[in-house]
Amino acid sequence: xNLITGELEKKTIEPEEIKNHIGEIIxxxxxxxxxxxxxxxxxxxxxxxxxxLQCIFTPETAEFKEEELRxxxxxxxxxxxxxxxxxxxxxxxxxxxxxxxxxxxxxxxIVINNKLVDTSxxxxxxxxxxxxxxxxxxAIFKLQEGICIGFRKFLAKENFTEIHTPKIxxxxxxxxANIFSLDYFGKEAYLAQSPQFYKQMMVGVFERVFExxxxxxxxxxxxxxxxxEYTSVDFEMGYVESFRDIMQMETKMLQSAFxxxxxxxxxxMELLKVKLPQADAIPEIKFRDAKEKIAxxxxxxxKDYDDFxxxxxxxxxxxMQKETGSEFVFVTHYPSKKRPFYAxxxxxxxxxxxxxxxxxxxxxxxxxxxxxxxxxxxxxxxxKRGMNTALFESYLLMHKYxxxxxxxxxxxxxxFTSRLLLQDNVRFSTLFPRDINRVTP
Amino acid sequence: xNLITGELEKKTIEPEEIKNHIGEIIxxxxxxxxxxxxxxxxxxxxxxxxxxLQCIFTPETAEFKEEELRxxxxxxxxxxxxxxxxxxxxxxxxxxxxxxxxxxxxxxxIVINNKLVDTSxxxxxxxxxxxxxxxxxxAIFKLQEGICIGFRKFLAKENFTEIHTPKIxxxxxxxxANIFSLDYFGKEAYLAQSPQFYKQMMVGVFERVFExxxxxxxxxxxxxxxxxEYTSVDFEMGYVESFRDIMQMETKMLQSAFxxxxxxxxxxMELLKVKLPQADAIPEIKFRDAKEKIAxxxxxxxKDYDDFxxxxxxxxxxxMQKETGSEFVFVTHYPSKKRPFYAxxxxxxxxxxxxxxxxxxxxxxxxxxxxxxxxxxxxxxxxKRGMNTALFESYLLMHKYxxxxxxxxxxxxxxFTSRLLLQDNVRFSTLFPRDINRVTP
Numbered sequence: 001x002n003l004i005t006g007e008l009e010k011k012t013i014e015p016e017e018i019k020n021h022i023g024e025i026i027x028x029x030x031x032x033x034x035x036x037x038x039x040x041x042x043x044x045x046x047x048x049x050x051x052x053l054q055c056i057f058t059p060e061t062a063e064f065k066e067e068e069l070r071x072x073x074x075x076x077x078x079x080x081x082x083x084x085x086x087x088x089x090x091x092x093x094x095x096x097x098x099x100x101x102x103x104x105x106x107x108x109x110i111v112i113n114n115k116l117v118d119t120s121x122x123x124x125x126x127x128x129x130x131x132x133x134x135x136x137x138x139a140i141f142k143l144q145e146g147i148c149i150g151f152r153k154f155l156a157k158e159n160f161t162e163i164h165t166p167k168i169x170x171x172x173x174x175x176x177a178n179i180f181s182l183d184y185f186g187k188e189a190y191l192a193q194s195p196q197f198y199k200q201m202m203v204g205v206f207e208r209v210f211e212x213x214x215x216x217x218x219x220x221x222x223x224x225x226x227x228x229e230y231t232s233v234d235f236e237m238g239y240v241e242s243f244r245d246i247m248q249m250e251t252k253m254l255q256s257a258f259x260x261x262x263x264x265x266x267x268x269m270e271l272l273k274v275k276l277p278q279a280d281a282i283p284e285i286k287f288r289d290a291k292e293k294i295a296x297x298x299x300x301x302x303k304d305y306d307d308f309x310x311x312x313x314x315x316x317x318x319x320m321q322k323e324t325g326s327e328f329v330f331v332t333h334y335p336s337k338k339r340p341f342y343a344x345x346x347x348x349x350x351x352x353x354x355x356x357x358x359x360x361x362x363x364x365x366x367x368x369x370x371x372x373x374x375x376x377x378x379x380x381x382x383x384k385r386g387m388n389t390a391l392f393e394s395y396l397l398m399h400k401y402x403x404x405x406x407x408x409x410x411x412x413x414x415x416f417t418s419r420l421l422l423q424d425n426v427r428f429s430t431l432f433p434r435d436i437n438r439v440t441p
Numbered sequence: 442x443n444l445i446t447g448e449l450e451k452k453t454i455e456p457e458e459i460k461n462h463i464g465e466i467i468x469x470x471x472x473x474x475x476x477x478x479x480x481x482x483x484x485x486x487x488x489x490x491x492x493x494l495q496c497i498f499t500p501e502t503a504e505f506k507e508e509e510l511r512x513x514x515x516x517x518x519x520x521x522x523x524x525x526x527x528x529x530x531x532x533x534x535x536x537x538x539x540x541x542x543x544x545x546x547x548x549x550x551i552v553i554n555n556k557l558v559d560t561s562x563x564x565x566x567x568x569x570x571x572x573x574x575x576x577x578x579x580a581i582f583k584l585q586e587g588i589c590i591g592f593r594k595f596l597a598k599e600n601f602t603e604i605h606t607p608k609i610x611x612x613x614x615x616x617x618a619n620i621f622s623l624d625y626f627g628k629e630a631y632l633a634q635s636p637q638f639y640k641q642m643m644v645g646v647f648e649r650v651f652e653x654x655x656x657x658x659x660x661x662x663x664x665x666x667x668x669x670e671y672t673s674v675d676f677e678m679g680y681v682e683s684f685r686d687i688m689q690m691e692t693k694m695l696q697s698a699f700x701x702x703x704x705x706x707x708x709x710m711e712l713l714k715v716k717l718p719q720a721d722a723i724p725e726i727k728f729r730d731a732k733e734k735i736a737x738x739x740x741x742x743x744k745d746y747d748d749f750x751x752x753x754x755x756x757x758x759x760x761m762q763k764e765t766g767s768e769f770v771f772v773t774h775y776p777s778k779k780r781p782f783y784a785x786x787x788x789x790x791x792x793x794x795x796x797x798x799x800x801x802x803x804x805x806x807x808x809x810x811x812x813x814x815x816x817x818x819x820x821x822x823x824x825k826r827g828m829n830t831a832l833f834e835s836y837l838l839m840h841k842y843x844x845x846x847x848x849x850x851x852x853x854x855x856x857f858t859s860r861l862l863l864q865d866n867v868r869f870s871t872l873f874p875r876d877i878n879r880v881t882p
Contacts, residue, residue: 001724001725001726001764001765002724002725003722003723003724003725003765004685004688004689004692004722004723004724004725004771005689005692005721005722005723006689006690006692006693006695006696006720006721007689007693008686008689008690008693009682011682012680014600029680029845030648031645031843031845048648049600049602049647049648049649050600050602050647072842072843073843074679074680074843074844074845074846101680101845101846102814102815102843102844102845102846103843104816104841104842104843105816105817105840105841105842105843106841106842107842108842126835127838128642128835129642129645129646129835129836129838129839129842130645130838130839130842132642132643132645132646133645133646138646138647141602141604141646141647142602142647144605145602145603145604148603149597149603156590159455159490159491161490161491161582161583161586162586162589162590163582163586163872164585164655164672164854164872165872165873166655166670166872166873166875167608167655167657167670168621168632168657168669168670168875168880169880169881170880170881180609180623180624180625181623181624182621182622182623182632183621183622183623184621184669184880185659185661185877187880189880191609191623191632197882198872198873201569201570201573201882202573202872204472204570204571204573204574205570205573205574205579205582206490206491206579206582206583207471207489207490208490213654213655214605214607214608214654214655216608216609218626220626228609228625229607229608229609231605238515239453239470239515239542241450241452244445245449247445248445248446248447248448248449249447249449251445251446251447252447252448252449254447255447279447280446280447281444281445281446282444282445282446283442283443283444283445284442284443284444284445285442323442324442324444330445373543374543375545375546376546394567394569394570394881394882395570395882397568397570397571397882398570398571399546400545400546400547401513401545401546401547401548401549401570401571402472402513402514402515402543402544402545402546403515403543404470404472404515404542404543405515405542405543413605431604431605431606431607431639431643432606432607432639433607434607434609436626439609439610439611439625439628439630440610440611440835441638441642441835441836441838
């Protein structure tokens with residue numbers, strides 16, 4: 001009987017090992033990214049897991065014909081590693097042998113192996129399975145992985161427990177028009193707009209929890225910053241003294257993630273020319289003060305006292321950066337009527353909540369705040385809003401049987417990435433975006 | 442202007458720090474889990490993030506009255522750390538002061554602070570926000586976190602890139618009756634049954650990718666092993682020589698995750714009396730041979746030559762453990778007609794696929810295999826199945842423009858956890874289960 005022991009036979013070496021084989025002959029696998037013909041030799045770029053390696057083809061040293069090389073074919077290359085001080089890697093790969101593992105049926109209709117993929121956003125997204133093979137395109141999502149790992153490492157260190165909460169939900173969802181509904185074995189169910197209720201419940205269990213998972217919003221907005229499905233980084237923590245504890249935790253998380261990116265994702269940051277923002281001291285400003293400040297500073301009249309216009313978020317960031325140097329700003333004390341029923345109201349002024357948004361380079365990337373933990377207070381607020389508390393019975397179980405003072409936040413991973421990369425559309429940082437017009441690929 | 446610098450003021454210490462404060466007075470926060478009255482003192486158990494700490498209340502040393510102690514209230518305890526060799530922790534916590542942060546409205550209708558929550562599964566699940574506060578109940582999900590982290594650490598080390606793929610999908614889904622549909626702005630869309638297509642596409646980009654995320658199956662089964670939403674651990678890798686490379690990778694992943702649990706989750710494993718299985722050598726057996734072996738060994742007649750009955754999976758595991766000592770078994774070469782259209786058929790016998798399932802203690806926990814990477818081969822197979830290839834245009838882009846030989850697997854996190862814990866229902870390892878009768882809490 002054959003036994004599987006976990007020993008993977010390796011016929012090729014990893015790109016990062018090549019430098020240890022100067023003067024030797026190695027085998028390496030990858031996809032031929034680009035062939036650049038020069039007068040008497042060719043550069044052959046090989047796309048590997050994370051790198052694009054430069055190989056050199058000369059008819060004299062190769063045991064195969066140049067015609068056998070084809071872009072986007074998958075190959076195993078036998079090459080001699082020749083020291084080359086002028087090369088970024090410190091070596092050149094002189095091609096000797098070629099084993100073709102697979103061939104494309106045809107060439108891509110969109111050129112993917114130049115520095116930039118020169119096409120419309122529509123095309124870029126329609127041809128995602130191919131356009132993502134571009135070096136810079138894929139670097140966006142490698143970097144996004146780094147952000148996630150950075151967050152996770154930090155949260156684990158701070159004793160947050162990672163949870164998996166359901167995305168199909170029923171009664172008790174936050175409601176509103178922005179919710180997708182589905183037929184669940186004859187009953188109506190919904191797609192979760194956030195893990196809000198579940199992460200609160202789990203604070204009663206583990207005190208500190210987090211989840212990185214998809215959320216769904218049936219918003220009909222067709223803008224550069226809205227997605228109908230996105231990855232939400234959610235955390236929730238108990239035993240807070242105020243919503244500022246959550247802002248402190250987020251600030252610490254950002255600092256930690258940026259340090260991690262610096263350490264492990266330099267490659268992608270260079271390629272994408274990322275300038276990491278400072279997160280050592282993030283200013284906070286009350287929502288109402290922010291509204292007035294923007295109006296005064298930029299000669300605008302306030303149309304809506306309860307919400308920001310997108311332009312105001314941009315101007316506020318511009319202003320705060322000028323004043324404090326920070327590309328982040330916490331806006332606090334959002335009006336109660338614009339915040340959900342579980343938001344804790346300020347003791348001094350019930351028209352305001354113990355809540356915040358984090359704006360980053362002109363865009364809101366996080367919403368957070370302290371939640372109501374008292375059963376009586378929660379029920380009262382729901383009744384005041386005309387909500388049917390019976391529908392929230394299982395949600396209210398936690399309040400009824402005891403909850404610590406707590407709060408948390410949700411950060412949109414794609415938005416955050418797109419601001420980090422200074423992109424003008426969140427779709428560029430979304431692997432396979434879902435919007436009002438797009439469900440494919 | 443107030444600046445948030447990421448400094449979290451700590452008024453209490455962490456449980457793991459207590460041992461460094463023998464003889465000192467400390468403050469610690471938590472929820473009062475249980476009060477056990479003895480003749481002239483009381484044990485007061487405090488539930489913290491991961492531990493249940495034993496405090497001692499004596500009227501002589503406490504500055505508060507015993508009546509102020511209430512189960513499931515959230516408190517800050519001031520206590521003297523007294524060395525106590527007979528205690529597991531090496532110390533006792535002598536209660537001095539008490540600050541009550543919150544009180545439950547009433548006591549839980551289900552007793553949650555005994556060793557076991559003595560109630561029906563129905564009740565256990567209906568009262569999840571409360572029953573999960575039980576020490577053993579929550580340990581299940583702490584351990585599940587450990588499994589996830591173990592997998593992730595391993596996959597990162599093996600250079601897999603973590604991705605986030607969409608859960609709302611349209612044309613090109615695997616189809617069948619077991620799919621939830623929803624109205625997506627007037628178009629029909631579906632909930633992804635797996636990240637299959639997307640992870641394959643991403644193999645063309647990063648060579649190795651993984652995702653841990655929810656998947657949705659509209660199966661009408663009401664069994665102890667089916668869920669309609671579960672957490673799938675998916676990986677997919679390029680440049681494989683055969684589907685055995687994937688079995689090797691999974692075996693290595695299991696070994697690595699178990700080693701990680703041993704290191705970091707001893708606490709929960711002791712509490713739950715977990716016996717980690719051996720994964721150093723997992724036997725493989727062909728599907729057809731397995732069917733025949735079970736029939737012969739247990740005197741059964743084969744009713745269905747194309748599929749296992751649940752009883753057969755159990756018997757096969759029993760038999761293989763007897764023969765080899767392994768609690769795992771890879772079953773290979775499943776019939777083509779029972780595998781999806783992207784499964785690679787065996788060169789020797791097209792009625793079989795280059796695929797496998799991993800059975801663990803009587804239950805299938807993983808499905809995997811090699812996929813078709815050639816465009817022509819994939820189109821031919823789809824046409825043979827009468828599928829409309831036009832609906833799969835974006836899926837087929839990757840094949841058309843070049844893909845390496847590749848394969849991967851999906852592992853059900855909740856099933857895996859429940860087999861590890863030898864539970865007789867997968868719902869016990871699901872935080873908030875979704876089944877044909879349950880969408881709450």
